[in-house]
Amino acid sequence: MEEVLRQLPKKAKEKHNENKKFFSKLRKKAPKDLDYTMQELHEKEFERTDCLTCANCCKTTGPLFTNADVERISKTFRMKPQKFIDAYLRIDEENDYVLQQVPCTFLGQDNLCSIYDVRPKACREFPHTDRKKFQQISHLTLKNVAICPAAFNIVEEMKKRIK
Numbered sequence: 001m002e003e004v005l006r007q008l009p010k011k012a013k014e015k016h017n018e019n020k021k022f023f024s025k026l027r028k029k030a031p032k033d034l035d036y037t038m039q040e041l042h043e044k045e046f047e048r049t050d051c052l053t054c055a056n057c058c059k060t061t062g063p064l065f066t067n068a069d070v071e072r073i074s075k076t077f078r079m080k081p082q083k084f085i086d087a088y089l090r091i092d093e094e095n096d097y098v099l100q101q102v103p104c105t106f107l108g109q110d111n112l113c114s115i116y117d118v119r120p121k122a123c124r125e126f127p128h129t130d131r132k133k134f135q136q137i138s139h140l141t142l143k144n145v146a147i148c149p150a151a152f153n154i155v156e157e158m159k160k161r162i163k
């Protein structure tokens, strides 16, 4: 996995223009069964991907924290939401709560998430490859393929499946 992650930004850069073109076409006219196809590609890829050998999302980019995330997570720490925010979060340029630092504070040496059961919604859903109307988040996916080897493979499969 280490070598895969080392090569990933370069591979994503090489595919960037091709991916951009593909998604631009997809946004104009998406196949009717796109949600179904994405579900299938996502499940197939994550059957063979062991996130515990990777954790690149937790190491290189943090999730955004919704108010519901803050409420839920701070409760498990028995902290007031504002105390939790002061200790771990900052507001980014888009006015969202994000981590003060990456790798994520809650990531262990063993790549396990210490708040797994209550982790932010964005962590649960990353890399969003099984979400409905996937073409609508293509700008995000173009970035995620450089971070997440599973997202990279899923997009490569999409290009083979959807002509």
Ligand code: SF4
Pocket (backbone or CB within 6 Å): 049, 050, 051, 052, 054, 055, 056, 057, 058, 126, 127, 147, 148, 149, 150, 151
């Ligand atoms: S979601 Fe992607 S980047 Fe995150 S741990 Fe799994 S394979 Fe790695």
Ligand code: SF4
Pocket (backbone or CB within 6 Å): 057, 058, 062, 063, 104, 105, 106, 107, 108, 112, 113, 114, 115, 116, 119, 120, 123
């Ligand atoms: S909260 Fe957990 S899943 Fe989310 S980035 Fe941190 S370690 Fe990863």
